[in-house]
Amino acid sequence: MPDIEAMHHHRHRGAVEETQSPSGHGSDLAQEVEAMRIQDPDRADEGLLRLKALGALLVLLRLGPVLILGVLVVIMANLSPVFATTQNLGNVLAQTAVIAILAIGQLLVILTRGIDLSVGSSLALSAVVGATVFGSSDGGALTVLAMLGTGAAVGAVNGLVLVYGRLPHPFIITLATLSIARGLALGISGGQPIRGMPDVVSTIGGDSATWLAAWLPNSTFLVAGVAVVTTVFLTRIVWGRWIYAVGGNPDGARRLGIPRSAVLISVYVCSGLLAGVAAIVTSGRLNAGSPTFGDLAELDAIAAVVIGGASFLGGRGHVGHALVGAFMIGVIRNGMNLLNIEAYLQLIVIGVVIVIAVESDVLRGRLESRFRVLQAAAS
Template identity: 70%
Template sequence: MAVSTTPPDTAAKTDPPSRRPTWPSVALALIRTGPVLMLVAVIAVAGTLSPVFLTTRNLGNVLAQTAVIAILAIAQLLVIVTRGIDLSVGSTIALAAVVGALTFEAVASTPLVVLAMLGTGLAVGLVNGTGLVWGRLPHPFIVTLATLSVAHGLALWLAGGQPHRGMPDIVQQIGGGSIGWLPYSAFLVAALALAVLFLTTRVVWGRWIYAVGGNPEGARRSAIPVNGVLISVYALSGLFAGIAAIVTSGRLNAGSPTFGELAELDAIAAVVIGGASFLGGRGTVGNALVGAFMIGVIRNAMNLMNVDAFIQPIVIGVVILVAVELDVVRGALERRFRVMRAVQS
């Protein structure tokens, strides 16, 4: 009987490639969570300096005080992603609030008041978008600066320079109501954030926004409706300013031409702190909210520690400068670690 002398299969079995993340990948993950880590650090410092800060009542105050900035920041993010800017949102809040108050005085109809405020915001946004696109202006700074002045003047003229008291009960509930220590406005912010997150990640329109901001000329060559995208983004920014007007008016039960002063700067600062780039094509809804809450936490902490009101804007300005500089450093490190990860893979 012949015995087979064929050796068994001795082919070397290669081990499956390691799925462990390399240290450049870990570094990239840490860099991308930079805004969140900054917020956690600010909360920790505030909680250490003031024992009142981490109480549920005060956290509810922070959420309520930050709601308007957060709403504006969500929409401002989309504008900045397209390499734009909207300076008119603060004045739009004032104009929408005044229009809502005057509508309530005239007809006392909740649906009409809400529609009037939302419609006012949307109208200003459409003026910004169409003025930029059809007017072929070199930069949105110009048209939004103009509408800032026009909206502010209209608010003063319509209101006679005075606040008008009274808002529907539902508007007051949205702006000033709460479930326990959680304000209704926080739920509104969460709903708007989830809606915009869905639009930017699951809808083609969202991909168009980032494409237009990342490479406008390339977007045109790819048959993306750049003009339509820009108009829609500014219209959405105006609409969100109308929503912010509802929150502000409801909280104060009034419509005033002084509402929303410098709110546009807070919104822009929140988006920048969150890591969005004025060069376009970069930024996330979550990080924009992080930036908004960072501003709210810092302001609340300074109030609890009785920091002079004249010093507070200086502190906020320094925070913005530091955040922008950190964003520059973060971008450089991210590029370096991406190259290192590509070499190791």
Template identity: 75%
Template sequence: MTVEAGALRRLGSDPLRLALLAIRLGPVLILLLLVVIMSMLSPAFLTMLNLGNVLAQSAVIAVLAIGQLLVILTRGIDLSVGSTLALASVTGALVYSAAPSGPVVVLAMLATGMAVGAINGMGYVLGRLPHPFIITLATLSAARGLALWLSGGQPQQGMPEIVQMMGSGSAGWLPYSAFLVAAVALAVVLLTTRMVWGRWIYAVGGNPEGARRTAIPVDRVVISVYVLSGLAAGIAAIVTSGRLNAGSPTFGDLAELDSIAAVVIGGASFLGGRGGVGNALVGALMIGIIRNGMNLLDVDAFLQPIVIGVVIVMAVESDVVRGRLESRFRITQAARS
């Protein structure tokens, strides 16, 4: 290869490298752009009180998105998280009415979420279903119906003080729910980056057959991510119930779509094996900021789903473009070497 040819190849690859970096940082850049735009459109946006509101409103989506991320990393999907949230909240309220103990109520809500997650995971794996869409769609309906039946279709008032504190308490302008989100995020980061189990999740999502050939317990890994997604729904139920001091069968309506949207907007891939907790948090904050900004600007609430839908399409398209750029970059690197 001549010196001139090598120089041309380097010049050709640098714009590609920059474009690839821009696509990868796209969600973060969009988040920063949203913050700048909203601060210009509404003076109230960057006030401490409103930033606290954004964090509080985004907390439930963020927790659900972290659980959903683990499922999507394995090429799966969990459509039941919204209904699981509702069932866990009703269970907590009923337990509180029978045994008014904060720790018992919290454990009951978390156990409910994990139970639904275990049903999803085992139903998918042991039932040899073609896709988790089927079992999680079934539990979406079943969990919501069970919540309606247990509550008689009515909200059940009353939650212990610890639940109310996590849902509506704050340290100044900073809500306690933000600390809960940070704790959940840190735990999942440690699990996925410091433990073999976390590497197994990425391996299963990246190449399921290859993971089986290397003796990775694929079935157990898949079941575990659905259990953790259910646990995240139980944690989200604590936040939601604490904010409203009640358990209701209508809680979490369409929350599954918000959690999926947050993960996708954040840059994770439906093809599995790519994404991180930061992706989920960025996506959740973007959704929270968009909704908060539209409320501040007094935009019709019916337009919010349209805006979120457009953002999702843009995020998915950027994922497609990113995949193509990565392929071109690998080809260019191979040619240079």
């Protein structure tokens, strides 16, 4: 502790200049700014200005995804006369519903520093199980319960194996259930789509809210409902707070008596459950349960969360991020279809957007630590 000897003098600001700066770049910078303030008040104002500029940049970075979505919509509306019609808006909403629901589930998992690769396969398994149950029972409520239960069950397997198998990371177990659930779906269905879904499922997934507007799909209300419930859960309920705590500092959460294992299991169950909800939307739209449903949907969901602005490193993000990301993907796909841009370019564009999003998250982290240092110096 080289700096300790100066302790007793340092109540007088002037003494700070003479002391050696402690180790660590952060403190070096802080002292540099401090020294600046003492020597030259104008320079200190400059430091304050830098702080404000940095703060503004951070706000801009946080708003980035929403701004980009807005710009995308304006560009598409200008390039294609069809884009801004209510008919097409209904298409975008219907196409985005599944990604949005899966992305909200994925958000919960990513908040705890996890990842759920199994949701696309869970969706397919839920749809196939639902179609099978409907085929043999004819019951609407039973079918819906079977679909939700199947998704939740896959999620429970993910969570339980992650926690009690003491796995270092959920990547492998959810990769395994990605394979297993798809295999089960293919096996149960014999590799063929099973036709027929109960009315309640096709109404939710396939019909429009004709009582309000003919172009507005019912699934939009489902997305809105899931979004509201999840937001309330994350921001008002204790368990939601614990999800953020586990993501922010898993070991700290344990030491403070937060039930870390139960929190981790719960987010995978929720993600699986929402895969079941997404299965209802997909099956309802196509009036069938097919083992090919949801192919690569997990990647859309992960991409949506990340490009929407939630942190892939866990602990930061909310439902709005998942929704914005899902709509960004939806608008890019829809707009490029309308403009007759080939499918391979869509893939490339979405890939580039993912890189930009992750890079801006890294940049945000760096700017925040710089902001912290400057703020410490200015306070």
